[in-house]
Amino acid sequence: MRYFFTIAYKGTNYHGWQKQPNAMGVQQKIEEVFSTILNQPIDILGSGRTDSGVHATAQVFHVDFHVALEAEQLLFKANKMLPHDVALKHVRKVQEETHARFDAESRAYQYHIVTSKNPFAVDQAYIFARQLNVDMMNLASEKLLNHQDFESFSKVKTDVYTFNCDIFEAYWKQEKESLVFHIKANRFLRGMVRALVGTLLDVGQNKLSIEDFENIIEAKDRKKAGRSVPPEGLFLTQVNYPEEIYI
Template sequence: MRYFIDISYKGTSYHGWQIQKNAHTLQVEIENALFRLLGVQTPIMASGRTDAGVHAKQQIAHFDTAEAIDIERLKYRLNRYFARDIVINSIVEVKPDAHARFNATERAYEYYVNQNKNPFLQELSYYFPKPLNVDLMNQAASKLLGVQDFESFSKVKTDVNNFICNITRAEWQIENVSLVFHVTANRFLRGMVRALVGTLLEVGLEKITVEDFKKIIEQKDRTAAGDAAPPKGLFLSKVTYPSSIYSN
């Protein structure tokens, strides 16, 4: 039996998602919990990794069990097991070949910037007090839309064989006390959202123009783009699958 598990987490206390030797990661914590509660080693496979300090409103992973499980009971026990920074939103049965990484058709991220110092968002947004031209940031963001090569915004150390992504949403919005960058694509490269945000902030500061930003995309060279924005402002917010993956 295969299940998809829908997880929210605050990434502050973790060395990212992916299992690492001798490091406290989200994947390790969740696999440890499943081992304790199910009594067997239960590896999980996520839609994608998140870096150290990055959060998730919705991360999806799959895992297998030899027999059908009581979904509601496992969800309840996992939420009791974890401290408050890991929350299990749901567990659903899927077809045995459904794959959390390969079947995801779309990933959405949000990046939170705060221009005013706010003591309650310390670990959940990037405090950036310099004045920003949000209109220019949105003009530049619109250049990201469509199927393009985004090598300029990928970490150099990567194991992908191409840098083509289809970005379907890229815009900044003012939401309550935050300035939020929404970006959705079929896939993302390593460090891509933080590199996009770091470069768009340079547009907002008017250090580079919208035309410069367009050229940075075309250069396919990471050194052309700006510094990565810090991880604490970044949230994986939604992962989308075709309805055909669900059993029945």
């Protein structure tokens, strides 16, 4: 029996989602807790990676159980054992062959910027105090919907079969004392959102024109794009699946 769990975590104390030999990932922490509760080794598989220091409000992972169990009870027990910065939100039974990564139809991220010193934004936003032309940043963001190949915004040493992504929405929104970049696509390349934000900040500071921004996309060269902004402002906020997968 396969289940999808939705999880939120603050990524500050973790070296990303994925478990690794010499550092603690969120995946490893969950597997340890599940294995302790069920008294057997448990492996989980997430919808995708998040880098060190990146947060999630709605990461999804799947797990198979070979015996009947009360999944809601497992969620309750696990939450009592997990650290304060990791929380299981809900669980749903899915079709046996459903895959948390490959069956996702879209994913959404937000990148949070605060424009002045804010002690409550530490580790959860990028403090960037320079004046920005948000209208220009939104005009540039709209251009992303007209393209598919985003090699210019991918980490250079990455093993992918294609740099193509279908971006469904990309825009900036002022939210109280913060500026938030919203982006939704069928898939993302490693480091893509943080590189996009860094380049769009150059547009907002009038260092790049809209035409310059499109030329960077078309160049398919990471060296042409802007810097990668810090991880603490990035949140995975949504992973969407077709409704028919759920039982």
